[in-house]
Amino acid sequence: MFRFIAGRLFKSVIILFAILVLNFFLIHAAPGDPAAIMAGEAGAADEKFLTDLREQFGLDKPLMVQLGTYVWGAMHLDLGFSYRQQMPVSELIWSRLPATLLLTLSAFSLSIVLGVLAGVKASARQGTWVDTIISTVALLFYATPLFWVALMASLLFSVGLGWLPGFGYETIGAGYTGLRRALDIGTHLILPASTLGLFFTAVYMRMTRASMLEVSRLDFVKTARAKGLAMKLIQRRHILRNALLPVITLAGLQAGQVVGGAVLTETVFAWPGIGRLMFEAINQRDYNVILGVFFVCAAMVLLFNLITDILYGLVDPRISVIS
């Protein structure tokens, strides 16, 4: 086990390094640089203005020198400085990470629980009206664009009914503390988390349903039935346990994206998270921020893949991590 994890961590470092270098070149290949964009927003610029900005951002140096500086910094966990936001990148990411984690983890847990429950229910009642309704609703959520759902949800629940706040992380200027603040953030969380969660719920539901049906046709299930075990018990103990493996694979892949996967939701709901930070940084060509967010995302994906591999062994002891 220890050797397995150590080996994987070592490989991860090499992969991360490769990602870093690749990202660096990809970003610099995109047209436009941060100086030009900042000058554009100022509505006026001359050569001196642009030259000054490029010099300040270190963009006047050869590309390889810039890469060297960046990699050297990253090796010391220094992700550079964002001239756009006037803050060190690591500080910026650190300040935005909690909001994103709160949003995506809520959406993720919501969708896992709802999706698996609905999938189990649908497969148990295969072919009945319950199955039809669950499958249709899931298909609908799967096919509807996220930003549309988001806007409609805030139109309905925020503008129309006035039940929930339509955007933001908390009530600005209210000065809540402690439990009152947590409650306030919680209400703000409902719309974005459920919007983001709906799509994934649909994914897990379909996956669970298909997987349950497949396993239920296997011989050991027939044996269990022949033994006269109760159907509920068979479903929980025998089918679900085996059917969960592909769901875990998928969830593992998606958990890796929890950091960067909420760009649209965060933008529509003005959620001050990292997905939005990345989106804005790309538009503004804020190189250090983009690289920093990509770096953190990549690290997360690698970490969650490792966790998934370990989880496999726990769910199905026949799979061993050492192999």
Place this chain on the structure above:
Amino acid sequence: MKYSIGKTVLLSLGLLCSGASIAETPQSGGTLNAVVQPEPPGLMLGILQNGPTQNVAGQIYEGLLRYDENLDAMPSLAKEWSISDDGLTYTFHLEEGVKWHDGEPFTSADVVFSIDVFLPETNTRLRNNMQRLESITAPDDNTVVFKLSAPFGPFLGVFEAGSAPIIPKHIYEGTDFKNNPANNTPIGTGPFKFDKWEKGSYIHLVKNEEYYLEGKPYLDDIYYHIIPDAASRSIAYETGKVDLLPGGSIENFDVERLLAMDNTCSSDKGWEFFGPLSWLWMNNASGPLADVRIRQAVSLAIDREFALNALWNGVGKVASGPVSSSTRFYDSNLPELAYDPDKARQLLKDAGYDGETLRLLPLPYGETWQRWAEAVKQNLSEVGINVELIATDAGGWNQKLAERDYDLAFTYLYQYGDPDLGVSRTYISTNAEPGSPWNNVSGYINEEVDALFAEASAAGDAEQRQELYSKVQAKLVEEAPVAWLLELSFPTIYRCSVQNPINTATGVNDGMRDAWIKQ
């Protein structure tokens, strides 16, 4: 009967005298929730000059002057001023008893430091505006004297906070201006002090209790909400989370819906100083558009009325040439920029246009601009010009224009009240080199136009300047180096209980000094 006539007369008089005379006494107190879009890169107005920075930092920093809607100077940090007869010496008398937000006194030394040392380093516009400045001196703590080497007509028009903010000398002298940590906690003389900036969420400003104008400002504090999505900004207003949407912060097609709400007011004032004018860049240097007849054909083929009504909800007006109608020295006698597809077809035929496809760059600033590009493509294809839309984001757009890699491209630029400050830069040949997407991007070169602009800039006399600028406007319209489209107007939408948010030609940028909330 007599009484009622008297009352009617009084009422009409009241209406004639506009809002000011019938306005009630301002009430103190209250919080204003506004939107700022997009999130500014910083609030140090001396270093950053983009729109959102000016919007927020305009409440923190002040210039020597403000300007009314006719662009006449109003007092700000300077309470009085005089100009010598030869037009070379400008003397400003400063407000007394003004303090920086950290309690230090504001003096003429701050003005000299700002204009002479700080801003020439950081602010392109000020650097250009001060080219004829020979000396700036402070004979005493409350007087500043500018001496010019040659007359410069627009000189009194360059002192608003966005172009020439006054910076505290005691904080910046001898430091590395751009990397000074104080940039994150801006210190100005303005009506509001910086309190907190929760990145990605909001910026909080609080009342400057020691502001030098008795009783002002009226508001207790201001929250600037940062909401990245345009539709969500509309929703923020609809749900009552914000009370003021500065011009341009929501998509045009949402304007009507919000205006239909109860207790909602709007104003398209406050843009006179900027005079945002939109046009299509045309690449005069190479390709089919080097031929003046094809450029004229493009201009004739565009249905500007349609764009104004269908895309901009009738807000704004059709442009008539290179100078916006709110800018000084605008010539109102120019021939109309007509919509005449037949004439356009004829011109194309005369010029022998061979159907070569033209690359059109939309402006990556939201839906309205995207739709407009599609409408123009449609207009041009109706007269037989093949157009290919090139989609870019802001970075790509900047680069393509800077490298002159386009045939047609949307843009809009500010005019800063005077042709010498915001118009000539687009047409003079010394600005025609590639490298920047805001100078003479069309690559238009005409010695006569160069000479007229130069002469008008150096003329001190307004009448003489008008004559020269009229000539240059007529010449440019004839040559059609670009296709002028619309004078844009971005209505500010706000709850009617918010009073006086717009008082000057720079609108909400310095409006909160006089704004108050009716309880």
